[in-house]
Amino acid sequence: MKIKDMAVISLLSALLLVLQIALNFLPNIELVTLFIILYTLLLGKKTLYIIYIFAVLEGIIYGFGIWWLMYLYVWTFLYFAVRYFKNNKSIIVWALLASFFGLSFGALCSIPYFLIGGMETGITWWIAGIPHDIVHGISNFIIVLVLFKPMFQVLQKQINLD
Template sequence: MRAKDIALIGLLSATLTAGKLALAFVPNVEIVTLLFIIYSIVFGIKRTLLVSIIFTTTEIMIYGFNTWLLVYYIIWPALVIISGIIGKKVKTEYGFAFLAGIYGLSFGLFFAVSESFFYGIGYGITYWVKGLPFDILHGFSNFILVLILFKPLKNTLDRQVEKYI
């Protein structure tokens, strides 16, 4: 790895953490999904997978060790891989907005499955049903954020990558 790659991965990880913290006061409205999608397309899957691991590890340092960390180590790399793969085929922001919306909508379900392993299936179902209003908001806000911000952010980063590489 080049020093430029290490610096880039650090900056992208910090941007994700700062973006999440900046919107933490708004329930289930986040910019992390949008940024992971764009980073996967612009900077590639390999770099962005490292960013997802660093981001998740940073989250653990901020919020502490708990069962949610297992899902974070799966869900963010999965989004990176899916985005990187479909990024070669999907050319409009609508496909990515749909992906982000579905991801936000199913976020609680991913955690419910994980919680079921630790506390039982009843707890997992209760966890998921109780969180459905937040998941709906999460999916809707992800869809809207990607629809509005995908093109301008991607175009800006594309221009910067030309200078970087």
């Protein structure tokens, strides 16, 4: 990997962290989903580096708990979903994907609880978070609908990795 690639990946990872911290006071309203979608479309496989650096930075700041393990696979799940739809040009499709991701965030994050505590624990944890998942899904839809095109254009001009 080139030094330029490492520098850009580091900066984009830091940007995710800053955006997450800046909106931390708003429960389940975040820009990370939008940026992982954009990074995946623009950078492809290099996005995985960004995701894992972001997760490690979050762990360093907030501690390495069960939630941290979730971040390793939840954001990777989004990456693969974007790769599957990568040739799509419709902002509505990206907004719907982001919304579905937000709505399913709790279900995806409940997997360790299923493994650790069994079916009851996993389902209870998931159900308890449904109101937050609804906010997450709606906010992701609106954020992607409004910011996808302008942010895509800005990042496309600024990111030039071979």
